[in-house]
Amino acid sequence: MGWLFMRSLEGHATPKAYLDAQYSYVQPEGRSRVLASRLVALRTYYAAVEHVAAGTGAREVWGLVCLVRYNPRDREGYVFGYKDMSESMGPVEDACPADVLDLLTPTDNTFALEWRARCRARLAARRTIQAKPAPRPGQLVVFAAPIHFRNGRSFTQLRAVRLPGRRGLVFQAEDGGFYRIPGFKALDYAIAPASPPVAA
Numbered sequence: 298m299g300w301l302f303m304r305s306l307e308g309h310a311t312p313k314a315y316l317d318a319q320y321s322y323v324q325p326e327g328r329s330r331v332l333a334s335r336l337v338a339l340r341t342y343y344a345a346v347e348h349v350a351a352g353t354g355a356r357e358v359w360g361l362v363c364l365v366r367y368n369p370r371d372r373e374g375y376v377f378g379y380k381d382m383s384e385s386m387g388p389v390e391d392a393c394p395a396d397v398l399d400l401l402t403p404t405d406n407t408f409a410l411e412w413r414a415r416c417r418a419r420l421a422a423r424r425t426i427q428a429k430p431a432p433r434p435g436q437l438v439v440f441a442a443p444i445h446f447r448n449g450r451s452f453t454q455l456r457a458v459r460l461p462g463r464r465g466l467v468f469q470a471e472d473g474g475f476y477r478i479p480g481f482k483a484l485d486y487a488i489a490p491a492s493p494p495v496a497a
Contacts, residue, residue: 300364301379302375304376305376312336312339312365313334315377316331316344316365317334320344320346326351327348327350327351328348328351329346329348330347331344333400335396335397339367340364340365341362341363341364341390342363343392343393343394344397345361345397345398346361357402359383359385359404360397360398360409362382363379363380363381364379364390365377366378384401384404384409384412385408385409386408388412391412391416391419392416393416395420401413426482427482430488432466434459436456436489438456438457438468439453439454439486439489440452440485440486441484441485441487444476454471455468455469455476455478456468456469457469460475
């Protein structure tokens with residue numbers, strides 16, 4: 298399916314609420330309902346959708362991915378749009394949260410299995426990054442490869458510092474310059490052990 302754009306959320310409070318309602322319905326061939334869903338970064342909607350077939354009662358829970366565009370101030374009035382795809386289409390987007398993945402029933406669809414594996418691998422990589430130690434102010438951080446900055450400088454060692462009135466850590470080079478490093482924890486680094494006090 299291509300993109301579908303609309304001028305309102307048709308009475309729903311949020312894009313997530315709209316999409317939850319779209320995939321929860323009863324038809325002659327069975328009923329469908331969203332068991333769990335998440336809208337990640339207001340750009341991608343992930344859902345575990347339960348389908349129970351009429352007559353047989355056969356139950357399947359499959360993964361749904363919707364690309365989302367939401368702009369309440371759109372100049373042309375098309376405030377909301379989405380493009381939906383099932384996991385069996387092998388979506389590129391693979392940031393599905395674990396609580397959605399955990400509800401999916403077994404499948405033998407190759408594309409769905411590959412998508413689920415990519416989502417799980419991404420979650421595992423994220424857990425690894427989050428488990429890495431964060432430097433405390435004053436600690437020296439040693440990088441496995443030089444970190445390059447826009448001013449042309451590059452460093453393999455920077456000291457973590459906290460500047461007054463600013464949130465988060467910045468990194469100071471030996472020459473006194475201060476640098477921010479977006480996505481710092483995804484880099485390969487080690488925190489240098491504290492130097493022992495020098496005897497007088």
